[in-house]
Amino acid sequence: MITTPNFINKVVTGITTWARVNSPWIIHFNSGSCNGCDIEILATLTPYYDIERFGIKLKGSPRHADILVCTGPVTRQARERLLRVYEQMPEPKFVVAVGSCGISGGTFAGCYNVVGHIDEVLPVDAYIPGCPPRPEAIIDGVVKLLNHLKEGTRPQPIRPEIGDHA
Amino acid sequence: METLLAITSIMFFPAGLSLIFSGMLYEWADRKLVARFQNRVGPRWFQPLADTIKLLAKEEIQPLGVNQALFFGLPVVALSGALTAALYVPIFGIQPAYSFPGDLIVTLYLLSLLTMCMGLAGWNSASRFSIVGATRTLTQLFAYEAPFLLALLGPAMAADSWQIGKIVAYTESHWMIVLQPVGFVIALIGLMGKLELPPFDAPEAETEIVAGALTEYSGRGLALFHIGRSVEMVIGVSLVTAFYLGGLGNPLIFLAKSLGLLLVMAFLQSVLVRLRIDQTVGMWWRAGAILALLQILALIVLK
Ligand code: SF4
Numbered sequence: 001m002i003t004t005p006n007f008i009n010k011v012v013t014g015i016t017t018w019a020r021v022n023s024p025w026i027i028h029f030n031s032g033s034c035n036g037c038d039i040e041i042l043a044t045l046t047p048y049y050d051i052e053r054f055g056i057k058l059k060g061s062p063r064h065a066d067i068l069v070c071t072g073p074v075t076r077q078a079r080e081r082l083l084r085v086y087e088q089m090p091e092p093k094f095v096v097a098v099g100s101c102g103i104s105g106g107t108f109a110g111c112y113n114v115v116g117h118i119d120e121v122l123p124v125d126a127y128i129p130g131c132p133p134r135p136e137a138i139i140d141g142v143v144k145l146l147n148h149l150k151e152g153t154r155p156q157p158i159r160p161e162i163g164d165h166a
Numbered sequence: 167m168e169t170l171l172a173i174t175s176i177m178f179f180p181a182g183l184s185l186i187f188s189g190m191l192y193e194w195a196d197r198k199l200v201a202r203f204q205n206r207v208g209p210r211w212f213q214p215l216a217d218t219i220k221l222l223a224k225e226e227i228q229p230l231g232v233n234q235a236l237f238f239g240l241p242v243v244a245l246s247g248a249l250t251a252a253l254y255v256p257i258f259g260i261q262p263a264y265s266f267p268g269d270l271i272v273t274l275y276l277l278s279l280l281t282m283c284m285g286l287a288g289w290n291s292a293s294r295f296s297i298v299g300a301t302r303t304l305t306q307l308f309a310y311e312a313p314f315l316l317a318l319l320g321p322a323m324a325a326d327s328w329q330i331g332k333i334v335a336y337t338e339s340h341w342m343i344v345l346q347p348v349g350f351v352i353a354l355i356g357l358m359g360k361l362e363l364p365p366f367d368a369p370e371a372e373t374e375i376v377a378g379a380l381t382e383y384s385g386r387g388l389a390l391f392h393i394g395r396s397v398e399m400v401i402g403v404s405l406v407t408a409f410y411l412g413g414l415g416n417p418l419i420f421l422a423k424s425l426g427l428l429l430v431m432a433f434l435q436s437v438l439v440r441l442r443i444d445q446t447v448g449m450w451w452r453a454g455a456i457l458a459l460l461q462i463l464a465l466i467v468l469k
Contacts, residue, residue: 016219016220016223018219019216019217019219019223022210023217023219047204047205047206048206050201050206050207050208052197052201052206052208052209052213053206053207053208053209053210055209055210055213055216055217059377060376060377061376061377061380061381061382063227063383063384063388064380064383064388066224088227090224090226090384090385091224091225092224
């Protein structure tokens with residue numbers, strides 16, 4: 001039983017999933033946000049919130065990253081760049097949209113220079129609402145995404161309940 | 167039998183798997199200590215292991231316009247260079263597996279192989295960030311390599327031998343940190359330059375040049391370079407401990423000494439800021455090299 005390919009497969013999948021859940025490296029991209037969300041993301045990365053506890057590390061190169069954290073609506077100028085950053089990431093990769101603008105276009109919805117929300121350009125795996133969301137909410141969103149990864153499936157979009165992070 | 171023994175020592179002990187795992191432990195200790203200096207909790211103990219497995223399981227992208235053989239070969243060469251160097255070094259205070267007169271020089275050159283490979287990998291990646299990173303990596307190599315070598319030559323000259331085993335036997339009765347304090351400081355800081363730790367992390371400054379020479383590497387190649395770096399850390403720390411902090415002695419005491427060295431390195435990492443590449447080179451040649459030479463001169467005169 002121990003040598004059946006099925007069993008080996010299961011063990012290997014288990015180990016890789018464990019490693020993936022415990023070592024998410026993120027890259028941060030601003031596709032046209034007002035900078036409010038970005039300031040909150042940077043605050044999340046400071047020693048005060050210490051996300052290295054979860055193994056999260058900020059990476060400069062899309063080639064090293066697993067999770068693309070993007071903020072803001074997608075402008076016509078940023079669309080190409082956002083797609084390029086996404087395509088440069090190696091599989092498996094995930095996208096987290098931070099802020100109301102990333103979810104729906106927010107205050108920029110309908111502007112002449114805006115393509116729309118991030119969902120219209122990339123497949124988003126988790127949404128973190130707020131304008132801007134607090135660092136705790138961002139951590140919570142990423143950890144919820146990781147918990148879904150543990151089940152081994154690409155997560156269904158997670159929309160946290162309103163009032164969850166008051 | 168001979169070959170079997172050689173294969174075992176490369177695959178498992180003292181090089182190979184045991185070294186890779188201890189490299190991960192050292193990397194964790196370093197990250198954890200830096201985290202504690204910054205007053206945060208820091209990574210969990212299995213963090214480097216999880217990072218490595220994740221990278222190994224990821225897709226490996228080959229950018230357009232690179233030489234395929236070099237792109238996939240360089241990480242392997244880098245790691246094997248570091249692992250081979252371990253055969254001549256007393257890791258954890260255990261006598262080295264192989265030894266011959268002059269193995270100190272061979273070890274030091276094997277250790278530089280990793281940096282060379284990184285530089286070549288950066289050149290080969292055909293991306294502007296990696297080329298800038300590669301240039302900085304190689305420039306920095308020329309800065310710290312000579313003073314570091316001179317600093318390790320001090321104990322070698324005092325022991326009248328170029329064989330690591332004999333030098334270590336000599337330093338056991340002579341604490342070199344007392345006799346050659348300048349050499350110790352230069353060796354320690356040179357080691358930090360070799361490992362590209364802050365303040366010498368200009369080659370991979372993520373705020374300016376993304377990730378330096380390794381920008382285009384993903385998946386396995388990146389993992390191998392990472393492992394090579396942490397293996398180099400184990401070897402470097404062991405070498406400096408054995409040369410300057412009273413030889414081999416008991417493996418447990420040796421481990422405690424190397425941890426003390428790591429503590430000092432983590433402290434320096436968290437209090438110093440990144441130097442520009444020209445400042446690094448200037449500092450090494452204006453202060454480091456001259457001090458190391460003076461130390462050697464004093465050694466020759468007093469001996
Ligand atoms: S959600 Fe709010 S803070 Fe974030 S980009 Fe939009 S307007 Fe700015």
